[in-house]
Amino acid sequence: MSNVIQGGTGFIASWLIKTLLEQGYSVHTTIRPDPENKKDISFLTSLPEAPDKLKIFTADLRYPDSFDATIQGCKGLVHTASPMPNEFASDESHEEVLVLRAIDGTLGILKACLRSETMKRILYISSMASVYLNNEKVDVMDESFWTDVDYASEMKDPFGFYIISKTLIEKAVLQFAVEHGLDLVIVIHSLVVGPFICPTLSDSLKAALAPIFGKKDDYSFLINMSMVHVDDLAKACVFLLEHPGPTGRYICSSDTVTIQKIVEILSNTHPEFTLPTPETLTEIEGSKMPGVTSKKLMDLGFKFNYGVQDMYDGVIKCCKEKGFL
Ligand SMILES: NC(=O)c1ccc[n+]([C@@H]2O[C@H](COP(=O)([O-])OP(=O)(O)OC[C@H]3O[C@@H](n4cnc5c(N)ncnc54)[C@H](OP(=O)(O)O)[C@@H]3O)[C@@H](O)[C@H]2O)c1
Helix, strand or coil, rough: EEEECCCCHHHHHHHHHHHHHHHCCEEEEEECCCCCCCCCCCHCCCCCCHHEEEEEEEECEEEHHHHCCCCCHHHHEECCCCCCCCHHHHEEEECCHHHHHHHHHHHHHHHHHHHHHHCCEEEEEEEHCCCCCCCCCCCCCCCCCCCCHHHHHHHCCHHHHHHHHHHHHHHHHHCCCCCCCCEEEEEEEEEEECCCCCCCHHHHHHHHCCCHHHHHHHHHHHHHEEEHHHHHHHHHHHHHHHHCCCCEEEEEECEEEEEEHHHHHHHCCCCCCCCHHHHHHHHCCCCCCCCCCHHHHHHCCCCCCCCCHHHHHHHHHHHHHHCCC
16 A cells, blocks of 8 residues: 655655655655646656656645545555745735644645545654744753744744644644544654755755855854754654554654854865855854754664764755756
C-alpha cells in the first residue's frame, strides 16, 4: 500500500517523496490544480522510481474532498501542505478567516482519512511556531511547551497568523484524533536546511542563506536558530511512519546555532562569499529564541546524521547548480 505526501511541489515534501521512493515505497502526492499546465513537475516525474511508484493527483486544501482519490487505499499520510506566511500576507481575506480555513482544510483531510478505511497512520508536519512563542523564560524547550496564541497576537509578530494557525491546527488535529481513534503523530521541526530538488528556492532557505545574500532584515531570525537537515527530517518521517508506537508530539531538530557560528562555518568552508563582518553581527537587534531538544525522538531510537556544515554545504551546492548563487 502507498503513502500520501501532499503538496509534492514543496521543498520538504519533494525530498520526502524522493526518500520514500528510494526506500521502495509507492507514493501518492498532490499538486494544486494547474489548468494551464504551467507548473514544472518534471523534478518529480523524472525521479528514477517515479514511473512505477509515484502517482500525482490534483487537490487543494480549501476543498478537502479533493483529497479523497489521493488518500483512497493508502496506509500512511504525511500532511505537509500548508498555507505559508507569504500566502497569509497575499490573501485579502481577513486573517482570522484564513486561520479558520486552514484548520477546516486540515480537519477535512483527517475526515477523508477516516472515510478511506485503509489509513493506518497520519503525520502532521508542524513547526517550532507552535512551541516557542510564549512567556516562558527557559533556554531549551521540549514538546510540553506550547505557543500562547494570545501572547502571539499581542506580539504583533510579522508571521503572527502563520504561527497562530500552526498552533491551533495542531491542537485541533490532536483533539480530532482522540475523538475519532485516529493514529496521528505530530512532527515539530525546526528550520529545514539542505539540498532540494524542487525548482524554487523556498522562503525558509532564503532566510537561512541571509548572511550570504546580505539580507540584513533576516539576520535577527538567525540570532539563535534551531535547524535540521532536510534528509534527517525525511528519514525521521519515515521512522515515525514505520515505528510501532509513537505518541503525540515529536520535536525534530539536530542543532541550535547562533548567527556568529553560522558565519564562522561559512567563512571556513565557503571563502567565495562576502559575509557579514563581526561588527555587523553585534548590531543585530531582536530577541533570542530558545533552543529545542529532540530527546523524545532520539529515545525512540532515531539518530541524526548531519550537522550544520552539511546543511549549508547541501543548500549552497544546489543553489549553485540551479543558478540561485
Ligand atoms: N521549511 C522550513 O524550514 C519549515 C519549518 C517549519 C515548518 N515547516 C512546515 O513544513 C511544511 C512544508 O514546508 P516547506 O518549506 O516545504 O514549504 P513550501 O516549499 O512552501 O511548500 C508548501 C506546499 O504547500 C502547498 N500548499 C499551500 N497551500 C495549499 C493549499 N491550499 N492546497 C494544497 N497545497 C497547498 C504548496 O503548493 P504550491 O506549490 O501550489 O504553492 C507547496 O507544495 C509546512 O507545513 C510548513 O509549515 C517548514
